[in-house]
Amino acid sequence: MASSTDFAHLPTTYVVGNLTLAPNIVLAPMASVTDSSFRRLIRSFGGCGLVTTEMTNASSVSPKALKRHRLLDFQPCEHPLAMQISGSDPTLIAQAAQVVEQLGADILDLNCGCPSPKVTGGGHGASLLRDLPKLSQVLAAAVGAVNIPVTLKFRAGWDAKSLNYLETAKRAEAAGIAALALHPRTREQRYTGEANWHWVAEVKQAVGIPVLGNGDLKDAQAALQHLATSAVDGVMIGRAALANPWIFRQIAQLRHGEPLFSPSPWDKYQFLQSYLAFCLEEMNERGTLNKLKQLIGQLALGLPNSTNLRAAVQHAKSLAEAQTQLEIFFAPWDGLGSES
């Protein structure tokens, strides 16, 4: 196992357009998860240099459409903030990009990785990997429409027979994209198999713009290890932050040779209470209950009898009922927070 001294030499910042992002550890966009409530809590724990909204379809980014959802709502404490949009129509993308800039995003991120048939069916997300000339048009339209930096998050190709991550990266750089984040799986893989970090390292060698790697970074050690071995400018963390929202803080501690914060079950309970309180400021009880149902499985992972808790929350008919289940489950750890 590597020690903190092995990580002391690693870069801690990277530059995207006119922004210096520090530290170079980023929260990945996750639909239904990285809402403003979640992002604010991640920010409050420290160690995260950039947070990203959930993916939003470019056709839902007009001023009129924004009245129907809150996907791009945010609070000042979230800066620097990237807003992610998806789309395949250059005109629509350019219009959405301008709205995103007016809303106050620091970075516009374009999605070229979502594998969901609902998204690829419309030619968005990973589907653009099958039409790189179209992708170039989309990227150029976004870059030309705004003054904020535009970044691209992408997968390695549509399937194993059509790996085109190097060409995608080079086209993105040529179109004026300010930084890249590669999740090194194909669309066909979805989330199966393992992220291939060799592809990330290859992209870093192939372009002059900053490159982030993303995929399967399960803990602080893995994050810094991959930052070191792939020589990328930063790393992006998704699912691990659901089970452990303190992972960003732990990465900072590992760099500095400090003991790692070890969240107790009670810390998780406190996290859930803060999250639910934030959600209730923005949505009704039903919406908040749905958010809890989405998060609880991952957040409770590793706790004794967590499957019981998960089932109880999933069956809850009201937020009050779910809260009662949380109270019963976490009562044995009442007040037992972590000390580090």
Ligand SMILES: Cc1cc2nc3c(=O)[nH]c(=O)nc-3n(C[C@H](O)[C@H](O)[C@H](O)COP(=O)(O)O)c2cc1C
């Ligand atoms: C629930 C969920 C929602 C996601 N939503 C998005 C999204 O909106 N935009 C996007 O670019 N990637 C999305 N992703 C992919 C993640 O950003 C990330 O690329 C992927 O999970 C691999 O990183 P990880 O192993 O650290 O989780 C999502 C992933 C999950 C698990």
